[in-house]
Amino acid sequence: MVETIRGEKPDAAAPRGRAWRRLCALFGLAVLGLLPMAQAATPVLRVLTWPGYADPDLVAVFEKRHSVRVEITTVGSDDVLRAKLTDPRGPGFDVVAANTVEIAQFVAQQQLAPLKMSDIPNAARQLPRFRKLDAIAGLAHQGQVYAVPYTYSEMGLIYDRQQFSEPPESLSVLWNTRWQGRVLAFDGSSHGFALAAMRLGLQPFRIAEGQFPAVARSLVELRRNLLSFYTLPEESLDLFRRHRVAVMHANYGQQQLKQFQDAGLDVGYVVPREGALAWLDCWAISSRSVQVDLATQWINYMLDPQVSRELTRRQGLANTLEEPAGLAGGAVKGPIVWLEPVEDADRRGKLWQRIVSGDRPERF
Numbered sequence: 115m116v117e118t119i120r121g122e123k124p125d126a127a128a129p130r131g132r133a134w135r136r137l138c139a140l141f142g143l144a145v146l147g148l149l150p151m152a153q154a155a156t157p158v159l160r161v162l163t164w165p166g167y168a169d170p171d172l173v174a175v176f177e178k179r180h181s182v183r184v185e186i187t188t189v190g191s192d193d194v195l196r197a198k199l200t201d202p203r204g205p206g207f208d209v210v211a212a213n214t215v216e217i218a219q220f221v222a223q224q225q226l227a228p229l230k231m232s233d234i235p236n237a238a239r240q241l242p243r244f245r246k247l248d249a250i251a252g253l254a255h256q257g258q259v260y261a262v263p264y265t266y267s268e269m270g271l272i273y274d275r276q277q278f279s280e281p282p283e284s285l286s287v288l289w290n291t292r293w294q295g296r297v298l299a300f301d302g303s304s305h306g307f308a309l310a311a312m313r314l315g316l317q318p319f320r321i322a323e324g325q326f327p328a329v330a331r332s333l334v335e336l337r338r339n340l341l342s343f344y345t346l347p348e349e350s351l352d353l354f355r356r357h358r359v360a361v362m363h364a365n366y367g368q369q370q371l372k373q374f375q376d377a378g379l380d381v382g383y384v385v386p387r388e389g390a391l392a393w394l395d396c397w398a399i400s401s402r403s404v405q406v407d408l409a410t411q412w413i414n415y416m417l418d419p420q421v422s423r424e425l426t427r428r429q430g431l432a433n434t435l436e437e438p439a440g441l442a443g444g445a446v447k448g449p450i451v452w453l454e455p456v457e458d459a460d461r462r463g464k465l466w467q468r469i470v471s472g473d474r475p476e477r478f
Contacts, residue, residue: 157182159408162198163211164188164395166429167265168416176415182408192216199400200225208403209412213393215455217261218252220398227399228258233410236417237262243450244434251454253396261396262413265431267367268392268450269305270385270440272374277360281384283447285313285363289332293360294339298350300365301343303466304456305391306333309363312388312451319454326465330478333469343470347373355379367392368440372430383440389448 157180161168165188173184187207189195192215199210199220212220220226231237237245244263248254253261273282277296288297288309300306308318310332316325337343341357344350347366351373353359364370364383367390371383397413399406415421422433432438456462465478 157405157408159184159209159405159412160187160205160207161185161209161211161412162187162189162195162207163209165190166431167211167395167425169424169428172421172424176412179415180408180411184412206402206404207400208405208409210398210400211264211395212261212398213395214250214252214261214452217396217398218455221252221255221260225401226260227401227403227406228260229262229399229413230410231259231262233407234262234414234417236414236419239417239419240434241437250394250452261398262417263394263396263434264416265425265429265433266392266394267369267432268385268390268441269300269363269365269367270383270390270445271361272354272364272371272381272383273361274354274359275380275382277358278382281382281444282361283384283387285309285386285388287361287386288363289313289336289339291339295341296358296360297340298342298344298353298359298362299336299340300363301345301470302365303462304459305365306466306469307462308391308456310336312391315388318391318451319456321457326461327478330465330469331475333466334473334475334478337469337472351377351379368432368438369430371440383445385441385446385448385450387448389451392450392452394452 159182161184163186168184168186173186176182177184187198189198192213195210195212196216196219198204199207200223210220217226240263244250247259247262250263253259253263271282271285271287287293288299299309307321307329310329311318311321311325314328314332316329321329341359342353344353347370350362350364350370354362354374355377368383371381374381397416399409399413403409417435419435422435425431426433426438468477
């Protein structure tokens with residue numbers, strides 16, 4: 115029964131009003147119920163990468179531009195990256211950032227999808243050496259391209275300008291007894307053997323059986339000329355500064371150069387005439403991706419000039435669109451040699467342990 119106010123007629127519209135409000139409430143609940151479904155329908159791009167390669171603010175721009183959600187998973191080693199990409203129980207990644215050695219292995223394992231380069235127009239902005247994809251080992255296979263270069267670091271020489279009147283020209287400066295006790299080198303078997311092989315004019319990644327003794331003896335000579343081996347950039351900076359080091363093999367390249375210069379050291383940088391080893395990280399699309407078009411857009415976005423310059427500004431890493439300041443002028447004396455898989459990593463590791471522990475040259 116509808117209650118009325120004395121002197122007024124019953125409002126015939128009241129029941130209809132309450133019915134309308136109930137209908138609106140039910141509609142609102144229905145809309146709320148549909149929200150999770152709408153959110154679930156938003157495309158999700160899963161990216162496997164390294165710290166600093168995809169900062170949140172840059173990711174947010176891509177998400178807004180393409181009305182998608184991006185899930186970033188970062189790794190700290192090649193072993194972890196390899197395990198995550200190939201894990202059949204994992205979520206399945208769409209895009210991965212990996213170095214050329216890993217890319218070559220992924221291609222061989224059919225873990226990557228070929229790229230449609232016409233859908234990556236920003237690749238045309240890259241420096242000429244990065245556009246010659248078939249000339250970079252591991253990126254192309256049977257006429258298909260599987261990865262696009264993104265960032266790199268060559269392993270040049272850092273030297274003290276106060277002790278060198280002219281920049282060093284050759285890797286042999288690391289062996290020069292004039293600088294004995296004022297030389298640093300990286301503690302790594304693969305790079306160590308490659309470095310010595312390059313100095314001897316040998317192929318750095320394919321040392322022949324009969325060449326190993328000569329390369330090992332050369333590394334013993336290097337060890338005897340060093341102040342120390344180092345592992346971390348911060349360690350090298352501390353040793354360089356405290357012991358008035360003259361020259362070092364910069365395993366972290368221009369990242370170390372920037373770190374040294376920021377610390378106020380008067381240092382120079384050079385790629386010697388034998389060349390400099392270099393790692394090159396690339397973007398690739400997983401063969402398990404169900405978002406290939408979106409993954410392609412991500413790669414193109416990462417090569418946008420503004421995004422690439424932010425990588426250099428924030429991380430001190432070289433981008434592929436412009437020459438880094440450290441390689442300007444006459445700093446490049448020889449080629450940049452992209453890393454490749456070596457002939458026998460286990461053998462190099464075992465010999466390296468003997469070398470750094472003090473074994474004599476005549477024992478090799």
